[in-house]
Amino acid sequence: MYTKRVSNSNTNNNKNKEEFIKVKVGTFNTRGGLKSWGVKQKLLEDLKSLKINITFINETKNNQTISEKDEGVLISVRAAVNSSGGTGFIIIGDKLIEAVSEIKHINNRVSCMVINIKNKKLGLICTYAPNETCQEKDRKDFYHALQSNFDILKLKTDFVIIGGDFNATLGREVVENVKGKYSFNEETNENGSALIEYAIKNKLVIVDSFFPKRPGKQWTWAKPGAFSNNPFKRSHLKCLDYFLTNRKQIFDNVESVSFEKFNPTLSDHRLKIASIRCSLISILYVKFSRFIQRKKDPFQTMDTVTAVADHLGGSLVMGDDNVDKLYDILIQFYNKVAKNVTNEIVIMSRIPEDIQKLFSKRRELKAELAELILNENSVYSIKNIELNILNKLLRRELNNYLEKEKITRLKAEVEKDRGVKKVFRNLFNRKQAVPVPKNDIYKFYSELYGLSKEEKSRM
Numbered sequence: 251m252y253t254k255r256v257s258n259s260n261t262n263n264n265k266n267k268e269e270f271i272k273v274k275v276g277t278f279n280t281r282g283g284l285k286s287w288g289v290k291q292k293l294l295e296d297l298k299s300l301k302i303n304i305t306f307i308n309e310t311k312n313n314q315t316i317s318e319k320d321e322g323v324l325i326s327v328r329a330a331v332n333s334s335g336g337t338g339f340i341i342i343g344d345k346l347i348e349a350v351s352e353i354k355h356i357n358n359r360v361s362c363m364v365i366n367i368k369n370k371k372l373g374l375i376c377t378y379a380p381n382e383t384c385q386e387k388d389r390k391d392f393y394h395a396l397q398s399n400f401d402i403l404k405l406k407t408d409f410v411i412i413g414g415d416f417n418a419t420l421g422r423e424v425v426e427n428v429k430g431k432y433s434f435n436e437e438t439n440e441n442g443s444a445l446i447e448y449a450i451k452n453k454l455v456i457v458d459s460f461f462p463k464r465p466g467k468q469w470t471w472a473k474p475g476a477f478s479n480n481p482f483k484r485s486h487l488k489c490l491d492y493f494l495t496n497r498k499q500i501f502d503n504v505e506s507v508s509f510e511k512f513n514p515t516l517s518d519h520r521l522k523i524a525s526i527r528c529s530l531i532s533i534l535y536v537k538f539s540r541f542i543q544r545k546k547d548p549f550q551t552m553d554t555v556t557a558v559a560d561h562l563g564g565s566l567v568m569g570d571d572n573v574d575k576l577y578d579i580l581i582q583f584y585n586k587v588a589k590n591v592t593n594e595i596v597i598m599s600r601i602p603e604d605i606q607k608l609f610s611k612r613r614e615l616k617a618e619l620a621e622l623i624l625n626e627n628s629v630y631s632i633k634n635i636e637l638n639i640l641n642k643l644l645r646r647e648l649n650n651y652l653e654k655e656k657i658t659r660l661k662a663e664v665e666k667d668r669g670v671k672k673v674f675r676n677l678f679n680r681k682q683a684v685p686v687p688k689n690d691i692y693k694f695y696s697e698l699y700g701l702s703k704e705e706k707s708r709m
Contacts, residue, residue: 271367273346275304276507276523277413277491279378279471282311283515284327284336292514294323294340300512302523303346304365306413308378310336315355319347326363328355337361337376337414360395364407370528373403377414382441389441393448400452409497411526412454415519417490418442420459425450425620430459434468434489445492450620455498457524458489467505470520491522500528605651608644615640 276297283289284307297305307327310316316327316338324347327338335358341347352364361376377396380388396412403410418441422433428449438446449456458468473486493504502525512521601609615637622630 270527270529271370273304273372273526273528274300274302274523275306275374275411275413275493275526276300276302276521277306277308277376277415277493278521279309279415279491279517279519280307280515281309281517281519282333283517284310284312284316289515294342296512296514297340298342300507300521300523303341303343304374305340305342306337306374306376307340308335308337308376308414310338312336322347324350326353326355326361328358328361331358335359335378337378339363339374339376354399356395356399359392360399362399362403364403371407372528373407373410375399375403375410375412375414377412377416379414379416379418379441379445381417382439389444393444396448397452404496409495409500409528412494413492413522413524415491416441416445418445418492419488419490420446420456420492426616427453427455428620429456430461432459432462432468434465434487449494452496454494454496457493457495457498457501458504458522460498461501461504463505466508470506470522472518472520474518491519493522493524500526502527602651605644605647608640608647612637612640612644 280293283293309330310327311330311333312327313329313333315329316325318325322342322344324341325338328336330336337359338355338361339353341350346365349365349367350363351366352362354362356362359378359380363374363376365372365374375396377392379392400410400412419435419437419439420429420433420442421436421438422431423429423438424431425446429446435442445456448454469487469489470491471488489506493501495501504522504524507521507523509520615633619630619633619637622633
């Protein structure tokens with residue numbers, strides 16, 4: 251991990267300097283490779299040679315918890331249960347080790363860590379999902395533990411990265427803002443559907459699927475004896491390990507490392523690495539909305555909080571031991587306080603109502619398509635055609651509206667006896683293709699690729 255400062259060459263102003271951090275993370279299924287001291291040392295040497303700062307370790311199969319801190323190395327791994335699972339982290343680098351503020355091992359399948367790097371908080375979750383042969387209860391328990399800890403890290407960190415072996419194969423179907431089209435596998439299995447559903451629910455991105463890589467840098471698991479078979483079959487290889495995040499833009503690259511470069515534990519899984527680049531400048535992300543939140547008078551706010559606190563205290567001392575009920579009461583009064591201490595001022599949208607209805611219809615169609623993908627419904631193709639038609643209609647209506655708006659603004663400036671030069675430049679000065687007559691285009695390409703008279707005569 252290192253920090254770097256990039257400045258604008260055109261000026262020496264410090265405001266134009268940007269400082270960012272670069273961290274290399276990896277996820278590796280050891281297949282029980284941490285039991286031997288020699289293999290563990292070899293693993294650390296190879297991680298250092300690849301300059302990997304943080305490694306998500308899973309399926310150690312070690313029945314003892316490992317917690318070691320040496321010069322420039324921190325290992326924290328939860329024990330397996332009946333030689334199953336075992337997850338944790340390996341952190342390399344003194345500065346990064348000092349930045350670790352919290353490590354929690356939830357169970358043998360989920361581990362969490364929080365790192366404070368200057369003004370940024372990075373939340374990490376290491377996972378090892380049940381395979382396809384496990385019971386449905388095991389899968390539900392795994393995603394329940396993952397969900398509860400993601401909800402906590404999401405609130406206390408700037409961004410969260412989830413990495414590990416999900417035992418999931420993902421096909422090439424695209425889920426907007428969740429999954430891209432780049433995938434090694436051709437079909438989505440049951441674990442893959444569960445992973446996509448979890449990502450959609452939490453607005454997470456499956457990062458691997460957005461980076462185009464050749465197949466040799468995509469797969470992470472090989473069937474035992476796959477390379478000795480003749481002829482070799484692609485079906486003997488799968489991609490089972492993934493990275494998920496709520497901030498896709500921090501990822502620069504994701505790829506798998508070949509067995510020739512890294513396989514200290516003789517595992518049938520390959521190491522998957524990701525490069526993360528994050529700006530250290532605090533940026534206020536403001537969601538575009540037509541609603542403005544304004545704070546009320548502080549004395550009125552305090553009166554409301556006091557009244558709600560008294561009411562809440564009376565509800566809690568009633569002796570009800572039902573935790574879920576008490577939690578619902580807490581959320582109810584929390585929402586009441588939030589509503590009472592802010593005023594919501596509605597500003598009417600500038601977009602006409604008919605276009606707004608088209609946008610709403612498109613949102614509904616996209617949500618329906620996401621559900622149909624998960625359920626593998628045959629109606630998907632029909633809904634997809636509807637969405638394409640709606641996109642074309644929306645594009646046409648929006649362009650017509652924008653053209654009318656331009657003319658309206660220019661008219662208004664002329665009526666006020668103002669100069670329209672600046673307005674015209676702002677409205678129309680856009681980069682676009684120069685319109686060329688069709689005959690000229692045909693003539694140009696005919697001369698470029700066509701035969702000359704001499705060449706025709708030779709033939």
